[in-house]
Amino acid sequence: MPTALVTGGSSGIGYAFATELARRGYDLVLVARDPQRLGSAARAVRNKFGVQVHELSADLSDHDDIARVEQVLADRPIDLLVNDAGFAAHDDLLDDDWSGQVRALDLMCLAVLVLSGAAAREMVKRGSGEIINISSMNSLIPADNYAAIKAWVNSYTEGLAARLDGTGVRANVTITAWVKTEFHAAAGLDRPRIPDWVWVPVKSVVRLALADVRRGKVRSVPTLRWRFAAWVLQHGPLALPRRVSHWVQSEHDNNRIGGPDEPRPEDV
Known part of the structure; x- marks a missing residue:
């Protein structure tokens, strides 16, 4: 029976x-x-599907915990890795308290790098395996550190896929749009005031990612409307991503609802 390791697996997309x-x-x-x-x-997954579920409590913004999960990937045959853990790191780029920015980089860059590398090394030895890294449409606009982090995830995953070419191991980056999960509430944000048709069903994200990585597609964007939006942001007028960035930043400023001083890692 195949085994998958999913970070951020307790809620949302994970x-x-x-x-x-x-x-x-x-x-x-x-x-x-x-x-x-x-x-x-x-427990919910075990009870419903009757599969084995190993629980690994780890804070992937902590280097020791990253190393613990890395060791699991080295010791246990994993057929599929999903790097989903993250949080909405929309701190002001001029803020002199950069501790949250560092946590975001550790969780959504360093952990992705280390865990993907650990999984890929073992998968290459076996000649098969799949890695899915979850990104965001924010990666296509110059908004903040979160956008920069997710742009890195895109670039890194595409580089990893190229490195794995011919090994039997595949890597995919799935660029999500607005998905209804606990993500915004965990970051102390209201959900953006956008029409219901804009939201993407979480099952659509998951099923497309699994289908695309299986057929060797490196970059995925769920739903036709968001694929079109991604194309326009990448190939349209240069000023468009900046205009979208201003709108996104204003939404963050206007919709903050307070919450914990330290954002809780959630699903991206």
Whole structure:
């Protein structure tokens, strides 16, 4: 029976990956920071699908915890890695408290780099395996550090896919748009005031990512409307991404609802 390791697997997109993979017969290693939420998610998946679910509580902004998960990838055959853990790192770029920016870089860049590399090394030895890294439409606009981080995820994953060419191992970056999860609330943000048709069903994100990585497609954007939007942002007028960036930043400024001083890692 194949095994998948999913970071951010206790809620949101990560949990959607967990349930879909369990439905397809995968055993799971679920990684998340909050042990209570993780335990609840793992029990729900076990009870519904009857697969084995190993719980690994880890804060992937902590270097020691990254190393613990890296060791699991080295010791246990993992057929599919999903790097989903993250949080909405929309701190002001001029803020003199840069601790949140560092946490974001560790969680969404360093952890992705280390865990993808660890998984890929073992997969190459076996001649098969799949890696999915979750990105965001923010990666296509010059908004803030979160946008820059997700742009790095895009570039890194495409480089990894090129490095793995011919090995039997495939890598995919899935660029999500607005998906209804706990993501905004965890960051202390209201959901953006946009029409319902703009939101993407979380199952669409998961199923497209799994289908695309299986057929060797390196970059995925769920739904035709968001694929068109991504194309326009990349190939349209140079001023357009900046205009979108101004709108996104104003939404962040206007919709903050308060919350914990330290944002909780959630699903991107």
